[in-house]
Amino acid sequence: MLAAVIQFLRVSKRFAAGPLALDEVTFEVGCGEFVFLTGDSGAGKTTLLSLIYRAVLPTSGSVLVNGRNVGSIPRKKVPYLRRTIGIVFQDSRLIRRKTVYENVAYLPRILGYSADRQREVALDVLERVGLAERASAFPAQLSGGEQQRVAIARALANDPAVLLADEPTGNLDPDLSQRIFRLFVDAHRRGTTVVVATHDPQAISSFPARVLRLSQGHLVEDSSREKTAPPVDGVTVR
Numbered sequence: 001m002l003a004a005v006i007q008f009l010r011v012s013k014r015f016a017a018g019p020l021a022l023d024e025v026t027f028e029v030g031c032g033e034f035v036f037l038t039g040d041s042g043a044g045k046t047t048l049l050s051l052i053y054r055a056v057l058p059t060s061g062s063v064l065v066n067g068r069n070v071g072s073i074p075r076k077k078v079p080y081l082r083r084t085i086g087i088v089f090q091d092s093r094l095i096r097r098k099t100v101y102e103n104v105a106y107l108p109r110i111l112g113y114s115a116d117r118q119r120e121v122a123l124d125v126l127e128r129v130g131l132a133e134r135a136s137a138f139p140a141q142l143s144g145g146e147q148q149r150v151a152i153a154r155a156l157a158n159d160p161a162v163l164l165a166d167e168p169t170g171n172l173d174p175d176l177s178q179r180i181f182r183l184f185v186d187a188h189r190r191g192t193t194v195v196v197a198t199h200d201p202q203a204i205s206s207f208p209a210r211v212l213r214l215s216q217g218h219l220v221e222d223s224s225r226e227k228t229a230p231p232v233d234g235v236t237v238r
Contacts, residue, residue, distance in 0.1 A: 002030025011061035039214035086155030101135040
């Protein structure tokens with residue numbers, strides 16, 4: 001059995017004056033797993049991911065990452081938790097005034113890497129997502145798919161143990177979506193634990209992964225399917 005990297009133990013979350021966003025959700029994600037988190041809009045997917053990287057705290061229950069209860073981590077130490085987690089959002093959230101290279105090298109820089117090491121890391125992950133030649137471009141000069149690939153490169157720049165993605169292809173067409181999902185598969189094959197929130201049925205049916213399904217804050221499905229993974233090596237990402 002894989003060691004648990006993420007654990008939810010009867011976790012509930014209620015926002016002020018609203019219904020429960022999550023209601024006594026319990027599950028574990030093992031080291032190196034690839035998990036799809038799915039459900040209709042408002043099912044609780046974003047809330048669940050936010051609890052993992054401590055953007056919000058549970059109303060009740062416990063969330064553990066690498067065996068540590070994230071709710072008990074002092075606020076000043078939360079950045080240390082997040083250094084082990086890569087996060088990709090639907091809107092990419094790139095810094096518009098910085099180049100592609102600067103966006104990706106930002107985290108290695110604040111971690112105190114030497115200039116040479118920053119460059120090595122940034123160009124390596126940009127090469128992995130097929131954008132090394134766009135390193136000097138600004139986000140406004142990129143297509144939506146390219147911006148999302150930069151966001152993935154940035155999330156991978158610190159070699160995170162866990163990669164979270166919140167509807168990363170929500171603004172992309174189906175062909176680009178499939179190419180983006182192949183990058184997550186590639187990260188998974190390198191040993192990263194990957195959790196992708198999506199309502200894209202094509203992605204879920206096309207890629208081999210465990211599926212967690214939420215409905216109105218309840219975990220209503222936890223299934224795994226054995227399939228042959230799509231090829232990653234040799235795929236041209238556009």
